[in-house]
Amino acid sequence: MAGIVSYGGYVPRYRIRTREIAEMWGEDADAMEGGLRVESKSVPDEDEDTATISVEAARTAFENAPVEGDALGAVYVGSESHPYAVKPTATIVAASVGATPLMTAADLEFACKAGTAGVQAALGLVEAGRIDYGLAIGADVSQGAPGDALEYSAAAGGAAFVIGDEGVVAEIEDTTSYTSDTPDFWRREGERYPQHGERFTGKPAYFKHTEGASKALMERLGTSPDDYDYAVFHQPNGKFPVRVAQSLGFDEEQYETGLLSPKIGNTYSGASPLGLVATLDEAETGDRIFFASFGSGAGSDAFSFSVKDGIDERRTGLKETFEDVEYIDYAQYAKHKGKIRRD
Amino acid sequence: MTAPRFWRKINQRYRLVGTECRTCDTAFFPPRDLCPECRRESDIAEKAFSGEGEVVTKTVVHDAISDYDAETPYTLAVVELDEGARITAQVVEGDGEVDVGDRVEACFRRVRDEGEEGIVQYGTKFERV
Numbered sequence: 001m002a003g004i005v006s007y008g009g010y011v012p013r014y015r016i017r018t019r020e021i022a023e024m025w026g027e028d029a030d031a032m033e034g035g036l037r038v039e040s041k042s043v044p045d046e047d048e049d050t051a052t053i054s055v056e057a058a059r060t061a062f063e064n065a066p067v068e069g070d071a072l073g074a075v076y077v078g079s080e081s082h083p084y085a086v087k088p089t090a091t092i093v094a095a096s097v098g099a100t101p102l103m104t105a106a107d108l109e110f111a112c113k114a115g116t117a118g119v120q121a122a123l124g125l126v127e128a129g130r131i132d133y134g135l136a137i138g139a140d141v142s143q144g145a146p147g148d149a150l151e152y153s154a155a156a157g158g159a160a161f162v163i164g165d166e167g168v169v170a171e172i173e174d175t176t177s178y179t180s181d182t183p184d185f186w187r188r189e190g191e192r193y194p195q196h197g198e199r200f201t202g203k204p205a206y207f208k209h210t211e212g213a214s215k216a217l218m219e220r221l222g223t224s225p226d227d228y229d230y231a232v233f234h235q236p237n238g239k240f241p242v243r244v245a246q247s248l249g250f251d252e253e254q255y256e257t258g259l260l261s262p263k264i265g266n267t268y269s270g271a272s273p274l275g276l277v278a279t280l281d282e283a284e285t286g287d288r289i290f291f292a293s294f295g296s297g298a299g300s301d302a303f304s305f306s307v308k309d310g311i312d313e314r315r316t317g318l319k320e321t322f323e324d325v326e327y328i329d330y331a332q333y334a335k336h337k338g339k340i341r342r343d
Numbered sequence: 344m345t346a347p348r349f350w351r352k353i354n355q356r357y358r359l360v361g362t363e364c365r366t367c368d369t370a371f372f373p374p375r376d377l378c379p380e381c382r383r384e385s386d387i388a389e390k391a392f393s394g395e396g397e398v399v400t401k402t403v404v405h406d407a408i409s410d411y412d413a414e415t416p417y418t419l420a421v422v423e424l425d426e427g428a429r430i431t432a433q434v435v436e437g438d439g440e441v442d443v444g445d446r447v448e449a450c451f452r453r454v455r456d457e458g459e460e461g462i463v464q465y466g467t468k469f470e471r472v
């Protein structure tokens with residue numbers, strides 16, 4: 001059965017504390033930190049973007065992969081912050097891992113779930129026998145307008161998965177999606193920062209879709225939360241994933257391993273995929289992982305994974321990289337994010 | 344730099360693809376088509392460098408030409424790759440943090456931005472390990 005052959009995540013090493021941003025705008029730091037359950041978020045270096053983060057994640061995935069880049073038949077990069085409006089990120093990634101030219105590639109966009117849409121696309125091609133291996137990436141360097149609520153969580157990071165039929169270490173038992181036309185969050189072409197429907201982003205968007213996909217998948221497989229050792233959800237903050245996990249019947253022991261947003265913020269298309277990377281780094285052969293992404297607009301892709309032999313040889317140590325970080329202040333942060341425009 | 348000029352060297356810039364002479368076991372980066380030692384006996388083949396190496400010399404740039412101005416100060420170093428060739432590249436850590444003898448490895452970064460309208464030139468920089 002097809003699934004994940006190898007994987008890798010990348011989170012830039014700079015961090016800014018929620019407290020530092022709140023103080024800059026004269027907001028109540030405790031209330032902000034408590035409300036979001038995010039203490040710090042990742043910040044990209046000045047020369048990092050969605051393409052560089054995707055490449056670093058992909059290269060990590062290939063460090064432990066049983067195959068090399070030229071085995072790829074497809075490369076999909078899902079993001080809402082592709083560096084170009086027209087010109088694919090996927091070709092940059094493909095060239096950087098030596099996968100070009102006999103392959104297909106495309107950039108995908110579906111807010112924060114574009115990366116898992118790529119996993120489904122690659123899985124379909126592998127299962128149909130059209131390609132041997134596909135690479136699916138979710139990565140973002142997300143932006144929140146200065147002072148906007150999003151600024152407290154909008155972070156940078158990404159994860160890459162090599163999908164195939166041979167050498168699988170996390171079998172995809174099944175996947176189901178739940179999608180509707182819901183305008184909870186958007187950014188028009190040419191606009192610098194996204195707009196959001198404030199409270200509208202919760203119940204009718206994040207919760208409805210994540211629960212919809214999750215319940216449909218468990219119903220189809222005949223599973224219940226008790227059948228899983230781990231559960232990973234999209235994490236726009238530290239609060240939503242905990243609430244959705246609990247409402248579905250998962251407990252802390254199942255979701256804590258893949259819950260990264262309290263330390264790194266919301267990495268958008270990278271968020272649930274990075275949670276999956278952290279979970280695969282700890283899961284043992286025979287474990288089952290429940291996983292659901294969410295993207296505004298809106299939709300959720302749920303997956304059920306079964307961990308196989310060989311997982312030990314694929315570990316990446318993602319969480320260890322979180323120990324070597326550098327905290328920056330708001331002035332350095334503004335420079336890193338290019339908020340001070342230079343002309 | 345024009346887009347075609349950048350594009351022609353993408354394998355060098357992204358993946359450190361150079362060459363080696365199989366006659367005398369010498370690696371070249373940037374790639375050479377002829378070994379200066381073996382001359383007509385040269386046996387040249389493509390070689391992807393591992394990206395690991397050591398800082399041989401370094402300097403901190405405070406005043407840069409306009410395209411790089413936003414990044415100053417930055418560290419520019421000559422790195423001796425483990426396979427034996429030397430490359431001049433930026434090390435992605437701040438002022439005074441990089442020393443001669445430091446072990447480094449290649450990372451993928453934006454190297455140059457042709458303004459808001461031009462192409463983004465990606466390539467290899469180094470980070471300490």
Ligand SMILES: [Zn+2]
Pocket residue numbers: 364365366367368369378379380381382385386
């Ligand atoms: Zn020679």
